[in-house]
Amino acid sequence: MRDFAIAPIILEVTKLENQPTSIPVYTVEANILTLSPAHYVQNATIHYNPGGGWQEIPLMQINDTLYTGDIPQQPFGSIIRYYVSAEDERGLRRTFPANAETDSVFLCFGIYEPNTxxxxxxxxxxxxxxxxxxxxxxxxxxxxxxxxxxxxxxxxxxxxxxxxxxxxxxxxxxxxxxxxxxxxxxxxxxxxxxxxxxxxxxxxxxxxxxxxxxxxxxxxxxxxxxxxxxxxxxxxxxxxxxxxxxxxxxxxxxxxxxxxxxxxxxxxxxxxxxxxxxxxxxxxxxxxxxxxxxxxxxxxxxxxxxxxxxxxxxxxxxxDLTVGIEPEEKSGVPLRYELSQNYPNPFNAQTTIEYSLPVSGRVKITLYDILGRKVKTLFDEKKPAGPYKLRFDAG
CATH class of the missing domain: 2.60.120.200 (Jelly Rolls)
Structure with a gap:
């Protein structure tokens, strides 16, 4: 049987979606095989760049064709570009995407916070x-x-x-x-x-x-x-x-x-x-x-x-499908800026926040936890003068 000089075939690689900051590792799987049983995959590698340069992690072989490896956790806002390479015992090599190393075409995902x-x-x-x-x-x-x-x-x-x-x-x-x-x-x-x-x-x-x-x-x-x-x-x-x-x-x-x-x-x-x-x-x-x-x-x-x-x-x-805001049924324009205590307080799933504007302006209301860490921005809009109620449903 004729032995063709063909590098390992990479059939598919996990295309990671954006990952929340709570995820400790980002698992990448790849299906890799050789066309001839006379040859074998000597090494398979994840190449990834979180912004400060390229790093490598070896892929572990799980069965005949399945390989897996973990990109370590990265901080909020990171954009990670990555690709996979496979090489056989003859030194024949292939990447996925195929043009990763020639045209800088990579897979990519970001590290985000939900509700931001x-x-x-x-x-x-x-x-x-x-x-x-x-x-x-x-x-x-x-x-x-x-x-x-x-x-x-x-x-x-x-x-x-x-x-x-x-x-x-x-x-x-x-x-x-x-x-x-x-x-x-x-x-x-x-x-x-x-x-x-x-x-x-x-x-x-x-x-x-x-x-x-x-x-x-x-x-x-x-x-x-x-x-x-x-x-x-x-x-x-x-x-x-x-x-x-x-x-x-x-x-x-x-x-x-x-x-x-x-x-x-x-x-x-x-x-x-x-x-x-x-x-x-x-x-x-x-x-x-x-x-x-x-x-x-x-x-x-x-x-x-x-x-x-x-x-x-x-x-x-x-x-606004979880945060509702509406004018209060009060007559007249408020004389001063006011932000009232939310009620009920403390709250479980729902709470209401009242505020008043004497003139039109931009309103930004942000929710923080007890340690002062930002949870989410509830509202950030221009509103006409008037009294308002903001209803927040955390459920």
Missing amino acids: QTLDLDFEEGPGNVPVDSSDYGNRVQAIGNPTYSTNAAIGNYSIHLEGDSSYLEIDSPFMASPEFTVDFWFNLDSLEAFRRMISLGTSTGSSNYMVFLMPDSTLTAESSIENDPIGASGLRDELKLNTRINIGQWYHAIYQLSSDTVLLQLYDANDLLLDEKRLSIIGPATRLEGKFRIGLLYNHTGYFGGYVDEVKVYNYAR
């Missing part, structure tokens, strides 16, 4: 600066084309303007994708061109973790791939389509949230008053797809969004 904000762009850096993510993840933002700062802002001093021809913002980070999420942003359109993605994370039309865009009749909709739900096969764009028509030159506030059983799209006006919403029951969560987070353009697409974007926030949980 993964992106916070307020664009207050101003002209001459690249936008900065002020969330704890510190994602790197790339400005493609010629995005410009504008003083036409929904909140604060600046927004980002995209001319609708060749400009967009991009973040290549595993933390932007999540099976449950909240996407929250303000927008102001230069034109009413349909299917221009304001916010998106996906690989193509109909294959997205999330995206928000206009339909041909100038109404807002959103889309997510949900492989377990019959209506999710179409991405939900028809089911989530709102009735309110968007106007050019006006600021709007959009919030898109998806949990394991509910999806919610909301549209607010420039004063942050609710204009329209659509809520659906689903069999979730969303399909977590690899791709690049973009403002102004869908990955592998050619339709650019033209207009202004401000206060872009993303969370790795459905924020």
Whole structure:
């Protein structure tokens, strides 16, 4: 029988999802074999880089083809790139991905905390600066084309303007994708061109973790791939389509949230008053797809969004599907800022927090444990003047 010089075959390797900080090790399995029984796998290795350089861990053989190994625990915010290599006794070698060592194509995952904000762009850096993510993840933002700062802002001093021809913002980070999420942003359109993605994370039309865009009749909709739900096969764009028509030159506030059983799209006006919403029951969560987070353009697409974007926030949980906030039924505008003691206190699964604003402004309410450690941000939004109740359900 002729003996071909063929390196070991790596049939598949574990593609790790993002891992919470509580996980002590990250197990990688690989199926590796040789085509001829005359040869054997001499060594198999995990190569991984948590940000400070490449390290190696030998894979342990479990049976004829199965090999396994553990990448050790890494700190919050780490992005780990990895690949597997296998070599036989003749020195013939192969990697997975096949072009890992030639083209720097790797598998990748991040270390995250559940129930956290993964992106916070307020664009207050101003002209001459690249936008900065002020969330704890510190994602790197790339400005493609010629995005410009504008003083036409929904909140604060600046927004980002995209001319609708060749400009967009991009973040290549595993933390932007999540099976449950909240996407929250303000927008102001230069034109009413349909299917221009304001916010998106996906690989193509109909294959997205999330995206928000206009339909041909100038109404807002959103889309997510949900492989377990019959209506999710179409991405939900028809089911989530709102009735309110968007106007050019006006600021709007959009919030898109998806949990394991509910999806919610909301549209607010420039004063942050609710204009329209659509809520659906689903069999979730969303399909977590690899791709690049973009403002102004869908990955592998050619339709650019033209207009202004401000206060872009993303969370790795459905924020308002567990946290409810509503105006209190009191007359008049409060005379001063007030934050009342939550009740009941202490609480088990649910509690209510009351606060008052004498003028409109940004409200951020964060929950800490008894040791002063941050648990989650409950609310981070602009609200009109008035008294409010925030209801939090930890269950």
